[in-house]
Amino acid sequence: MQELINGLVSGSIYVLFATGLTIVLGILDIPNFVHGETFMIGAFTAFFLVAGLGVHFILATIIAMLIVAVIGVVVEKISFKPLRGAPHVTLLISAIAMMLFLENLASLLWGNYNRTIDSPYTKQVVSFLGSTVSSQRLLVVLMAVLLIIALQLFIKKTKLGMAIRAMGQNPEVTQLMGVSIDRLTSFIFALSAALSAVAGSFLGSLFTLNPHMGLEPLLKGVVILVLGGMGSIVGAIVGGLGLGLVESYTAQYLTSAFKNSVAFLILIIILVIKPTGLFGQGGDQH
Amino acid sequence: MPILELQGVTKTFGGLTAVNELSFEVQKGDILGLIGPNGAGKTTVFNLITRHLNCTGGKVIFQGHDITNVRMDKIISFGIARTFQGSRIFRNLTVLEAMLTACYSKRKTGLILDLLNSARAKNEMQQHTEHAIEILKFIGLEERKNDQAGNLPYAHQSLVGIGMALVAEPQLLLLDEPIAGMNPQETLETMELIRKINGRGITVLLVEHNMTAVMGVCNRIVVMNYGEKIVEGTPGEIMEHPAVIDAYLGSGFDARAS
Amino acid sequence: MTDRRLRNTWITWIIAIALLALLPIILGGSYILHLLIISCIWIILAQGLNIILGYTGLLSLGQGGMFGIGAYVSALLAVKLGWSFWITMPLATTATALLGFIIGYPVLRTRGIYFAMVTLGLGVILSEIFNNWIGVTRGPMGIGDIPYPTPINLGFTSIAFDSKITYYYLVLAALILVMVVTYRIAKTTLGRALIAIKEDEVLAGTFGIFPPKFKIIAFTVCSAFSGLAGCLYAHYITFISPESFGVMASIDALVIVVVGSAGMVLGPALGTIILILVPEALRFASEYRMLVYAVILGVVIMYMPQGLGCSIGRLASKIVSGRRVANAYIGTSGSNQNLRGANGS
Numbered sequence: 001m002q003e004l005i006n007g008l009v010s011g012s013i014y015v016l017f018a019t020g021l022t023i024v025l026g027i028l029d030i031p032n033f034v035h036g037e038t039f040m041i042g043a044f045t046a047f048f049l050v051a052g053l054g055v056h057f058i059l060a061t062i063i064a065m066l067i068v069a070v071i072g073v074v075v076e077k078i079s080f081k082p083l084r085g086a087p088h089v090t091l092l093i094s095a096i097a098m099m100l101f102l103e104n105l106a107s108l109l110w111g112n113y114n115r116t117i118d119s120p121y122t123k124q125v126v127s128f129l130g131s132t133v134s135s136q137r138l139l140v141v142l143m144a145v146l147l148i149i150a151l152q153l154f155i156k157k158t159k160l161g162m163a164i165r166a167m168g169q170n171p172e173v174t175q176l177m178g179v180s181i182d183r184l185t186s187f188i189f190a191l192s193a194a195l196s197a198v199a200g201s202f203l204g205s206l207f208t209l210n211p212h213m214g215l216e217p218l219l220k221g222v223v224i225l226v227l228g229g230m231g232s233i234v235g236a237i238v239g240g241l242g243l244g245l246v247e248s249y250t251a252q253y254l255t256s257a258f259k260n261s262v263a264f265l266i267l268i269i270i271l272v273i274k275p276t277g278l279f280g281q282g283g284d285q286h
Numbered sequence: 287m288p289i290l291e292l293q294g295v296t297k298t299f300g301g302l303t304a305v306n307e308l309s310f311e312v313q314k315g316d317i318l319g320l321i322g323p324n325g326a327g328k329t330t331v332f333n334l335i336t337r338h339l340n341c342t343g344g345k346v347i348f349q350g351h352d353i354t355n356v357r358m359d360k361i362i363s364f365g366i367a368r369t370f371q372g373s374r375i376f377r378n379l380t381v382l383e384a385m386l387t388a389c390y391s392k393r394k395t396g397l398i399l400d401l402l403n404s405a406r407a408k409n410e411m412q413q414h415t416e417h418a419i420e421i422l423k424f425i426g427l428e429e430r431k432n433d434q435a436g437n438l439p440y441a442h443q444s445l446v447g448i449g450m451a452l453v454a455e456p457q458l459l460l461l462d463e464p465i466a467g468m469n470p471q472e473t474l475e476t477m478e479l480i481r482k483i484n485g486r487g488i489t490v491l492l493v494e495h496n497m498t499a500v501m502g503v504c505n506r507i508v509v510m511n512y513g514e515k516i517v518e519g520t521p522g523e524i525m526e527h528p529a530v531i532d533a534y535l536g537s538g539f540d541a542r543a544s
Numbered sequence: 545m546t547d548r549r550l551r552n553t554w555i556t557w558i559i560a561i562a563l564l565a566l567l568p569i570i571l572g573g574s575y576i577l578h579l580l581i582i583s584c585i586w587i588i589l590a591q592g593l594n595i596i597l598g599y600t601g602l603l604s605l606g607q608g609g610m611f612g613i614g615a616y617v618s619a620l621l622a623v624k625l626g627w628s629f630w631i632t633m634p635l636a637t638t639a640t641a642l643l644g645f646i647i648g649y650p651v652l653r654t655r656g657i658y659f660a661m662v663t664l665g666l667g668v669i670l671s672e673i674f675n676n677w678i679g680v681t682r683g684p685m686g687i688g689d690i691p692y693p694t695p696i697n698l699g700f701t702s703i704a705f706d707s708k709i710t711y712y713y714l715v716l717a718a719l720i721l722v723m724v725v726t727y728r729i730a731k732t733t734l735g736r737a738l739i740a741i742k743e744d745e746v747l748a749g750t751f752g753i754f755p756p757k758f759k760i761i762a763f764t765v766c767s768a769f770s771g772l773a774g775c776l777y778a779h780y781i782t783f784i785s786p787e788s789f790g791v792m793a794s795i796d797a798l799v800i801v802v803v804g805s806a807g808m809v810l811g812p813a814l815g816t817i818i819l820i821l822v823p824e825a826l827r828f829a830s831e832y833r834m835l836v837y838a839v840i841l842g843v844v845i846m847y848m849p850q851g852l853g854c855s856i857g858r859l860a861s862k863i864v865s866g867r868r869v870a871n872a873y874i875g876t877s878g879s880n881q882n883l884r885g886a887n888g889s
Contacts, residue, residue: 079842082846083845083849089603089656090845090849093845094845094846096841097842098842099838101835101839101842104831104835105835108835222665226658258672260668260669261668261669261672261673264666264668267665268650268669271654272650272653272662
């Protein structure tokens with residue numbers, strides 16, 4: 001039972017993280033490895049708001065989303081916009097440069113030690129299906145569900161959402177619709193970064209945060225992307241929850257030492273059997 | 287005996303039949319034109335012959351060998367070379383480097399001897415370079431040998447594609463729309479080149495939309511529509527054939543055809 | 545003409561090697577020597593990546609793991625079994641190459657971004673093995689007391705490798721070997737086939753080049769170089785722990801290759817000089833080093849996506865061709881031959 005809850009909690013964070021990663025890759029075809037760093041900055045922003053200014057955890061998370069959304073836009077302008085149309089490998093290297101920069105800047109500014117975001121719900125306990133769970137963990141799952149539903153509604157029902165989907169299929173159509181590709185790209189990056197910030201804030205409230213926390217979720221996000229198919233939000237949900245559960249159960253029944261290896265072993269097996277990903281439409285073929 | 291023989295070749299993509307029970311023969315020394323409206327399946331036929339695609343059914347026989355299931359990279363050593371639509375070449379190499387790369391199948395020295403810079407490898411390299419220069423002279427691009435292939439004018443890129451196929455010394459050459467994008471002068475020169483290639487004893491199979499070129503250079507023509515062969519004959523016969531006129535006019539073929 | 549060119553090539557090689565051999569004497573100092581040794585090791589590691597990324601067009605992010613395999617295999621054989629460096633070095637190199645060969649077959653079915661991800665995964669798995677297979681690797685505590693190479697007895701004298709200067713000549717010899725192998729690969733059919741695959745796999749196949757075969761060769765060579773670098777590293781530092789062989793090591797190698805120009809024999813050397821020696825020379829405090837790396841990498845990929853080596857080469861050929869025009873030489877210069885970057889595909 002406890003494993004199920006653990007799996008769902010970390011799965012929810014993975015889902016939020018991977019959704020942001022997948023919309024940028026799926027719609028804009030950009031492997032945004034900076035995502036782990038916006039995640040880290042989101043966690044730090046929320047931390048400083050709570051610890052420094054005494055803002056309530058939920059409000060701090062929302063403010064962090066907004067701030068990191070702006071950072072996401074800046075990252076796009078600096079690291080990806082000048083390279084539009086370049087091969088994936090080039091984009092990936094540019095992303096790695098930004099990743100290194102932000103990670104090391106954070107480490108210089110904020111120091112290399114672990115912190116935890118305070119939330120009023122951490123110490124509250126509820127009993128849930130026969131187990132005791134901290135309210136904070138339930139809150140994380142609940143907010144993740146709400147956010148993902150909101151995102152789905154936004155993409156499916158609103159005009160902007162439709163433009164985003166159209167852009168994924170054919171950028172020229174979007175231009176014909178009278179929407180500026182530049183602005184839409186910025187918007188998608190903002191959305192994606194905001195999602196990573198929530199994930200970071202949640203993780204920082206349940207576990208710890210430090211300047212190097214971005215790499216691990218990034219690696220996991222990559223696995224989820226391959227599992228769920230690049231660009232598919234549903235795939236990110238299934239993949240994220242699936243990975244959270246698999247990890248939780250292997251940690252319980254097998255070993256916790258090889259947690260990352262389990263994820264990557266799955267990825268390698270899938271890619272070796274089907275070199276273009278589980279639901280892949282081909283990916284990089286040029 | 288025909289040099290190339292297609293026996294009931296079929297290719298389906300999902301539920302869609304791109305090539306259906308296609309059979310024809312290419313005789314040694316032919317310049318055979320394969321024509322038909324857009325989407326008739328001509329390029330698919332090329333891809334089936336050179337094994338870039340797997341046949342769903344039927345057989346491809348080359349000089350008595352069944353090559354239906356041969357691996358793609360082995361095709362060239364059987365003596366079949368091809369060009370691609372839109373002059374697909376090694377764009378970032380110089381023209382000469384591209385030609386030398388295309389010499390790969392002619393190589394007799396192993397990779398290790400080559401790495402060790404053996405006399406034999408050096409000798410072979412020398413021969414290949416001379417051969418590549420000879421072909422470059424033949425297609426009229428010798429002066430461009432040190433230029434980056436992708437920076438050449440379009441017509442020249444198309445010639446580089448043909449040159450690369452020629453250095454491999456094939457017996458059968460498949461040309462996929464070599465004239466597309468050329469001006470009338472270049473078209474005439476390329477037609478002449480195709481005749482000269484044929485004069486070297488190389489059988490040519492040509493897919494081309496430019497009817498004037500096809501009619502002018504081919505000695506036999508196969509017409510396809512909807513993945514099937516509708517007629518086969520000499521250019522004269524083809525031009526008069528009602529089914530051909532029907533196929534082209536019926537599918538809105540552009541005025542160039544007439 | 546060719547004879548003269550050949551002689552010139554030889555003279556260039558000899559001058560270069562002589563200079564490198566004299567470097568410690570010219571520059572002197574134990575710290576400089578340390579930097580030189582580390583640089584040589586990094587060039588070897590990066591050259592491995594250059595083969596797979598620069599020549600074959602595949603981005604491998606598992607370089608750090610392969611580096612670790614070479615280091616651990618050699619260190620374990622030396623420490624646990626007491627074998628001599630002269631046996632463990634070829635064994636470690638071969639073992640790493642073999643590992644590359646074996647996992648290459650399934651892994652190389654993927655391409656593009658998927659290949660990058662699979663190799664990233666391999667790197668992570670290897671690093672977790674180093675960390676968690678405590679019975680063998682001692683986990684995060686690492687392996688210490690790795691012996692220096694055993695002295696070579698020449699009869700009249702013996703050469704010991706417990707000093708930096710002799711170790712420098714050892715890594716220099718290994719580096720020259722690696723450079724010569726790379727140079728030969730680049731110059732011959734093998735290199736041409738690899739570049740053809742990078743340019744256009746289908747077209748390469750049309751001309752008889754079977755891509756899987758060449759990709760495996762490239763991946764095996766890449767692994768061998770990484771293994772050799774790892775082994776040289778282990779016996780120099782004499783202590784290894786998993787953190788030297790993680791994702792960051794892979795990224796360091798990537799930065800070196802990209803900044804120096806992927807697909808150029810001398811690219812990794814240039815990249816290493818810039819990324820290891822420049823920050824050191826400018827005496828940046830070590831905590832700023834990674835920040836400097838990040839900025840250099842970002843600026844290079846943005847403004848010179850083909851790398852510095854390529855830009856320098858182009859500049860040089862411009863100067864050369866300018867002089868030719870001055871000599872009323874008519875005709876086009878063979879400008880950027882061999883100067884293609886990683887991103888041409």
